[in-house]
Amino acid sequence: MTQTAHAASAADIARAAAILESGGLVAFPTETVYGLGADAENPEAVARIYAAKGRPNDHPVIVHVAPGADIGYWVTEVPDEARKLIAAFWPGPLTLILKRHAHIPDAVSGGQDTVGIRCPSHPVAMALLGAFKGGKGGLAAPSANKFGNVSPTTAQHVRDEFGDEPLLGAVLDGGSSKVGIESTILDLSRLATHGPVLLRPGHISAKQIADVIGITPAQPDAAAPRASGTLESHYAPKAPVVLLAGDTVVATLAALAAKGRRVALIRHSDAAAGALLAAAAAAGPAATARTAPHVALPPNPEGYAFGLYAALRAMDRADVDLIVVEAPPTSEPWHGINDRLRRAAHGATGILDRLLA
Numbered sequence: 001m002t003q004t005a006h007a008a009s010a011a012d013i014a015r016a017a018a019i020l021e022s023g024g025l026v027a028f029p030t031e032t033v034y035g036l037g038a039d040a041e042n043p044e045a046v047a048r049i050y051a052a053k054g055r056p057n058d059h060p061v062i063v064h065v066a067p068g069a070d071i072g073y074w075v076t077e078v079p080d081e082a083r084k085l086i087a088a089f090w091p092g093p094l095t096l097i098l099k100r101h102a103h104i105p106d107a108v109s110g111g112q113d114t115v116g117i118r119c120p121s122h123p124v125a126m127a128l129l130g131a132f133k134g135g136k137g138g139l140a141a142p143s144a145n146k147f148g149n150v151s152p153t154t155a156q157h158v159r160d161e162f163g164d165e166p167l168l169g170a171v172l173d174g175g176s177s178k179v180g181i182e183s184t185i186l187d188l189s190r191l192a193t194h195g196p197v198l199l200r201p202g203h204i205s206a207k208q209i210a211d212v213i214g215i216t217p218a219q220p221d222a223a224a225p226r227a228s229g230t231l232e233s234h235y236a237p238k239a240p241v242v243l244l245a246g247d248t249v250v251a252t253l254a255a256l257a258a259k260g261r262r263v264a265l266i267r268h269s270d271a272a273a274g275a276l277l278a279a280a281a282a283a284g285p286a287a288t289a290r291t292a293p294h295v296a297l298p299p300n301p302e303g304y305a306f307g308l309y310a311a312l313r314a315m316d317r318a319d320v321d322l323i324v325v326e327a328p329p330t331s332e333p334w335h336g337i338n339d340r341l342r343r344a345a346h347g348a349t350g351i352l353d354r355l356l357a
Contacts, residue, residue, distance in 0.1 A: 029174030035141030
């Protein structure tokens, strides 16, 4: 696997475009997370994404296009709502689900008749999309990690995830992803029957969408298209994750330390600042030695999202029995963050009771 220096040069981007045009895979930065890209019109290339990630074949990917791309090439209809949202938010972290043209391969849609399209705003991503097929192609690009794991927000995260994966031809370095969580996904493929449907919350909120199109998106229904990153268990580190309300953090950490559990803490409030060390100190020197470092994330949604995945990865490397996350606020600007944390914690149901038994 080729490793490029920070940040990607014009030569790096030209070489990466050539790899993609030959059917290879390239990891590249976007403003949300790093993506694992392949030519969206080459089913064999897209299959290599699924193979490298260990991704289920029916789980669709998102097609990334250059600014000003002809969206009509990819979809059968671009409704007024889509045009307004594209004008307001592209390039940016908004994915639109629309009916795909028959000539677009099934591979990018998981066999559905829809396709997810977005235009990323990261300068390296835009440069790569401009170089790839002269700016007229599309890159199928889910997050550049093994399926279900924490998404990468730096080039080093990608390298840590894939090692010497032979299918990965290059990693373009663009620094840390500025948004830090995946794009908002909005279904516009069933406007006549369901209206707009918010399939995955993100940096762009339902209110922001409603302000542009005059309609508040509905919540997902049973017949909604499958979309990237919407499985119940997703974005999960190897260590189990639990969310705790701020007023329960200190007591729970103290009980875990008393049981000899090695625990990491991700917090955002001053109230939880000393909880980890205080709990360990109360349980004695042996517990202090077992206590892992903690991470303090900013108490605002933009800063928290920017640091979340790096924090989860750092705490995972600390070799802990449990990662405790002080639950963030629940107001709308935090919906995307809470969605990711809920999915990260989904597989850890009952873990607290077991560790405290």
